[in-house]
Amino acid sequence: MRGAAAYGRVSVESNVLSASPHQLISMLFDGAQAAIKAAKLHMSNENVVEKGKAISKAIDIVNSGLLAALDKEKGGELAERLEGLYNYVSNLLVKANLHNDTAKLDEAAELLQNIGSAWKEIGQQAASAKQGA
Template identity: 50%
Template sequence: MFATPHTSAVKAYARVGIETDIVTADPHKLIVMLYEGARLSIATAKLHMQRNEIGAKGEAISKAISIIDQGLKASLDVNAGGKIAEKLYALYEYMCRRLLLANLKNQPEMLDEVAGLLGELNEAWNSIGKGLGSNTTTTENKLRRV
């Protein structure tokens, strides 16, 4: 029905908080936020899939695909990133295809697969963030493990 004034205020506060995080975040933090947003959308899609809520499932999967395609993939600089960026680009393409198939075939295991891949990348990205003050070689070695 209608949102109560309290509910509207909470949603507005949350939206402002997220927008502030985005504006003030460094590029590393923005990538972390994209990984987390994609994983949250996939978890939401899985919940809707289990409840047989087709429209909501499709919206959540579309959101995850958009985050991966227009956020993560678009942020790659293949020229500067070389083979690592090329491999990430291909992996992001694969994830988008798997999410599309998961939606079409209603297969939660495909959602789990992509969520797991995003989790591994997120973990690697977080460990890189801890070493950003160290030399570039260390950071490149951590990325190669991905």
């Protein structure tokens, strides 16, 4: 089992090292979604410790990844709005943890899904434009 875990870490590290900045942000969205999904599963199984770990991971991804990556100088109003949204999502996750509230997990996941899918669409358009140039 350790070999599989080590292989998984190497695979993830390889993907991170070869990813563009745009792809890295997409990976953060995917990671946050996976953590929220895990938290929901642990919540339904009443596994408090693992639920807390999964929610902490999701909060860390939102705060230390997505929020920290915002460029407020270049991003202007859009970056400010995203900052507010990420803070709201982080707050939802804290409340979900405190109250075992799956509805708050669902809301956080939906918001991140909407932003993440828009981000991925922009990446695909940029990649297509680059290939056409």
